[in-house]
Amino acid sequence: MTAKPLLLIDVDGPLNPFAATPHQRPDGYTTHRMRPSGWDLPWQKPLRVWLNPAHGPLLMALPFDLVWATTWGAQANRWIGPRLGLPELPAIDWPELHARRDDGTYFKTHDIVRYAAGRPFAWIDDEIRLPDREYVTAHHPAPSLLLRIEPSVGLLAADFDALADWANELAEEEPGSAE
Template sequence: MTQQPLLLLDVDGPLNPYAAPNTRRPEGYGTHRLLPESWVARNAPTPRGRVKPLRVWLNPAHGAELLALPYELAWATTWMDEANTFIGPRIGLPELPYIPWTEVFREDPDGLHWKTRELVAWAAGRPFVWLDDELGPQDIEWIEANHPAPALPLWVDPRAGLRELHFAALREWAEDAC
């Protein structure tokens, strides 16, 4: 049996369209105020009780829509394992594997996104789609040159989040690539 391709999911941007205008929550989304430990740590030395929770917009339909795709899902987000606690259950996703970054936001010597090298290493030669609002042309080029299997780095507008065009692209790519 052939393995399904991986779908590597960023949270902020694709699932949480954080850059949409503050006063106009995108349709279909609910508002959550979350206080993951990684956010508390990023706000150090502010004590936990005084850290302002993150406003996260999530669409409860996304879990089922993602699970219906012919992919194996995994988190590729600064939320790491906290995505399983804070994000997955709110959109109907089961516990998923996650990429355990050695250092988030690390500056890359060649100007790649800080996720790119570790993400490709983690994929270990398997076909993948990567959904992220921060990847750029240099990442697409580098992945093309350094990943031995088909890969589709797919940019998502953080003002709009995942849309039907992404789901359509995902279905089409899985058919062509595998």
């Protein structure tokens, strides 16, 4: 049996619908105030993060190996994961945080392809655009699903369904799988 596909998870946008107005927090989300490193100046208000505690069990139920693909990095294991009931997850390191790319891709895209190392993956992020899709198609030999999440609404039931359907189809296509 081959390894499960990776699910590369961004925080801000998919899990934290930060672009919603304060008076339009989506249903099911709770407000958390956080001071991750880089946000620890005494005169700064703590960062407002909206999280839906139902997302943790839904993510864990998907047939993926979960990985943080967020600028929160490994700090997501301290600030985000526990509030969702997630175990400690590996986190992708970004050698060039917010670097501008000549090919128009998001700064994460090249590192995501490198991290996946030919393994099938799904990526949920609010910054995925056409150049990212084209880059992954040209540089990643395995199946991939790039799912852009609207940052004012976060992950929806349809997104969880799309992820599960994609992973299940991938498993059915696997050589030697039961038919």
